[in-house]
Amino acid sequence: MRVCKLFYTDTHNRLQLSQEEKNFVNCQSGLPFDDTLFDTDGESPRPETYGEVTSLGARQLFRQLGLTAEATQNEHPEYQFFDLGSGGGRLVIQAHLEMPSVLKSVGVELSHSRHKAATSMWGKLRESGDARRIRASAEESWGLRSVDPVVELHEGDLYSLDISEATHIYVSSLCFSEDMLERLVEKIELEGGRLKVLASLRLLPLRKKDGRQSIRRLGRKPWTEFIEMSWTKGSGDGCPVYFYKAEATN
Numbered sequence: 001m002r003v004c005k006l007f008y009t010d011t012h013n014r015l016q017l018s019q020e021e022k023n024f025v026n027c028q029s030g031l032p033f034d035d036t037l038f039d040t041d042g043e044s045p046r047p048e049t050y051g052e053v054t055s056l057g058a059r060q061l062f063r064q065l066g067l068t069a070e071a072t073q074n075e076h077p078e079y080q081f082f083d084l085g086s087g088g089g090r091l092v093i094q095a096h097l098e099m100p101s102v103l104k105s106v107g108v109e110l111s112h113s114r115h116k117a118a119t120s121m122w123g124k125l126r127e128s129g130d131a132r133r134i135r136a137s138a139e140e141s142w143g144l145r146s147v148d149p150v151v152e153l154h155e156g157d158l159y160s161l162d163i164s165e166a167t168h169i170y171v172s173s174l175c176f177s178e179d180m181l182e183r184l185v186e187k188i189e190l191e192g193g194r195l196k197v198l199a200s201l202r203l204l205p206l207r208k209k210d211g212r213q214s215i216r217r218l219g220r221k222p223w224t225e226f227i228e229m230s231w232t233k234g235s236g237d238g239c240p241v242y243f244y245k246a247e248a249t250n
């Protein structure tokens, strides 16, 4: 519960955007401007809309992705977890703190202010020594020692990030357009050479045929799990998340 205290005493206000930044995120995310995507009351979610995986939801997610101690028994995994659209960075940091199977935890976020909130929180955890202490205690309980685990928080567009080393990816794709989802699938199948499992809030438009240059193929039979999110917590529900296994094409 330590991680909850560290993260969730913070208010959500810091993660809300100014109108100027909302416009930037909506345009840069790749979502084509299309009135039909939104309700007439303007309340439908858009790419800048904020919601996140709770700390309990993160643990449910890590289990399904196969990052936990049970899933990695008798192995010495050196996984790389990527959160594409990492917001305030909590998921990236929790993966680092609680999952010794994750050697590198990476986030990419389009919004400058959310990226800043993420780097500031990570800076405080490192400087206070909390990050090292929590990671060390997780490693001890797993009986695992990792050399120089890394957290990377990038500011930028997820479509420009190098994902070639990612073994596990989460994408909070709820507000993505069909076009963005198609580009995501293409990027993953062309570039995600080490990918094992991908989790997405939306079902992905898988390509009918494998493209000639594809190095990875996302499984045609995703499984679904209900994971706690900030917007489902009040009702005690979870949000459906789709999990895809990735396999080499040759």
Ligand SMILES: C[S@@+](CC[C@H](N)C(=O)[O-])C[C@H]1O[C@@H](n2cnc3c(N)ncnc32)[C@H](O)[C@@H]1O
Binding pocket: 025, 028, 029, 030, 047, 048, 049, 050, 051, 052, 053, 083, 084, 085, 086, 087, 088, 090, 091, 108, 109, 110, 111, 114, 156, 157, 158, 159, 172
């Ligand atoms: C719903 S939040 C999810 C935060 C975090 N991944 C979690 O689930 O706890 C989605 C984030 O994706 C960001 N985003 C949207 N389009 C993006 C893009 N093309 N590249 C990077 N980030 C993007 C938004 O700014 C927002 O902060």
